[in-house]
Amino acid sequence: MSAADTQLAPAAPRAKSRFWTKFRRNRAAMVGGVIVAFFAALAIAAPILPIDDPLATSWTAIRLAPSAEYPMGSDEIGRDILSRMIWGAQASLMAGVISVFIAVASGVPIGLIAGYFGGWTDTIISRFTDALLAMPFLIMAIALAAFLGPSLSNAMIAIGLSAMPIFIRLTRAQVMSVKTEDYVEGARAIGLGHMAIMRRYILPNIIPPIIVQATLTVATAIIAEASLSFLGLGQQAPAPSWGSMLNVAKNFLTQAPWMAWWPGAAIFLVVIGFNLIGDGLRDALDPREH
Numbered sequence: 001m002s003a004a005d006t007q008l009a010p011a012a013p014r015a016k017s018r019f020w021t022k023f024r025r026n027r028a029a030m031v032g033g034v035i036v037a038f039f040a041a042l043a044i045a046a047p048i049l050p051i052d053d054p055l056a057t058s059w060t061a062i063r064l065a066p067s068a069e070y071p072m073g074s075d076e077i078g079r080d081i082l083s084r085m086i087w088g089a090q091a092s093l094m095a096g097v098i099s100v101f102i103a104v105a106s107g108v109p110i111g112l113i114a115g116y117f118g119g120w121t122d123t124i125i126s127r128f129t130d131a132l133l134a135m136p137f138l139i140m141a142i143a144l145a146a147f148l149g150p151s152l153s154n155a156m157i158a159i160g161l162s163a164m165p166i167f168i169r170l171t172r173a174q175v176m177s178v179k180t181e182d183y184v185e186g187a188r189a190i191g192l193g194h195m196a197i198m199r200r201y202i203l204p205n206i207i208p209p210i211i212v213q214a215t216l217t218v219a220t221a222i223i224a225e226a227s228l229s230f231l232g233l234g235q236q237a238p239a240p241s242w243g244s245m246l247n248v249a250k251n252f253l254t255q256a257p258w259m260a261w262w263p264g265a266a267i268f269l270v271v272i273g274f275n276l277i278g279d280g281l282r283d284a285l286d287p288r289e290h
Contacts, residue, residue: 022284029280035273039266043089052080054087054240063256073258076248084240085262091241092270095156095225095234096218102160103167104214110164111171116179116198125168132165141224145233152225152241155234159224163217170213174206181205208285212278219274226267242267 023029042049058078066073072081114125132140144158178184179202187197228234229243237244242263249260 019284023280026280026283028276029284032273032276032280035269036277039089039270039273040093042086043093046086046090049086051083051086054079054083055238056080063252063259065256066258072262073256075245075259076252076256081245081259081262084245085242085266088235088240088242088245088263089266091152091229091235091239092222092225092243092267095152095159096222096270096274099156099159099163099221099225100214100217102157103163103217104210106160107164107167108171108210111168112175112198112203114168115172115175116194116202118176122172126172129165129168129172133169137162137220138224138227141228142231142233145228150233150236152229152235152239155225155228158228158233159221162224163221166213166217167210170209171206174209175202178202178205208281212282212285215274215281216278219271219278222267222270222274226263 056079058074061070061074061078063076064070064074064078070080070082072085075081075084110125114122141155141158141162144161145155148154148158184197184201187201192200225234226241226243226246229241230247232244232247235241235244245263246260249256249263252259
């Protein structure tokens with residue numbers, strides 16, 4: 001370890017402490033964290049919770065209003081909405097997280113290459129990204145999901161690829177700003193290769209805005225998954241999904257409005273939660289605020 005690395009080592013714990021202190025003081029971000037943690041805990045604990053089978057039907061319990069037996073009511077074929085809501089959280093949260101992982105894993109390396117090397121490489125990648133960004137996100141996701149076929153896994157791939165251009169552009173912009181810094185020029189001067197410079201000096205310094213964007217994009221991906229499931233391109237029946245539950249509920253808004261209340265409220269709360277966390281991360285990771 002060099003002398004410079006030795007001097008910088010103690011700065012990491014201090015930076016983490018400052019980040020956590022600032023994030024914890026943001027009440028809105030903490031509320032968002034509690035909301036997301038609550039739904040995540042439900043999704044993880046679904047297999048061991050004492051709830052009914054989300055696929056079990058009962059012809060004597062069709063469209064029952066919320067009661068002690070059915071706290072959120074029952075649906076059009078007598079399935080427990082509470083059980084389907086909890087299991088549906090798995091599909092929605094998994095779709096949001098995995099879709100964004102696909103977008104980050106594919107978009108960040110491309111943006112890193114474009115921003116670092118510039119020239120014709122940057123021109124080609126930038127024009128390709130501009131062409132993708134010209135198409136509305138949800139329309140592109142619907143087109144890709146329809147091409148790949150209706151399923152939750154294909155919906156996640158479609159959403160991830162549709163969000164990829166956002167991370168290409170963000171990463172490219174951040175790399176172009178960082179690569180002119182003195183420490184990067186010094187790394188070039190001592191003969192480090194391109195891959196080593198990108199891995200050790202550029203990528204670590206562009207992670208904060210990527211984390212913020214990823215958190216905000218999870219909220220967008222959850223809405224996209226619900227939209228695709230609503231259209232029949234995501235989670236397939238009879239497996240529960242908040243979007244597919246809304247698709248069924250639209251036919252019974254006057255007879256059984258509770259069928260739409262719960263999935264709609266869940267989507268709203270989870271999206272708000274991730275947006276609040278994203279805003280909190282943006283403030284906490286802003287070096288100008290430390």
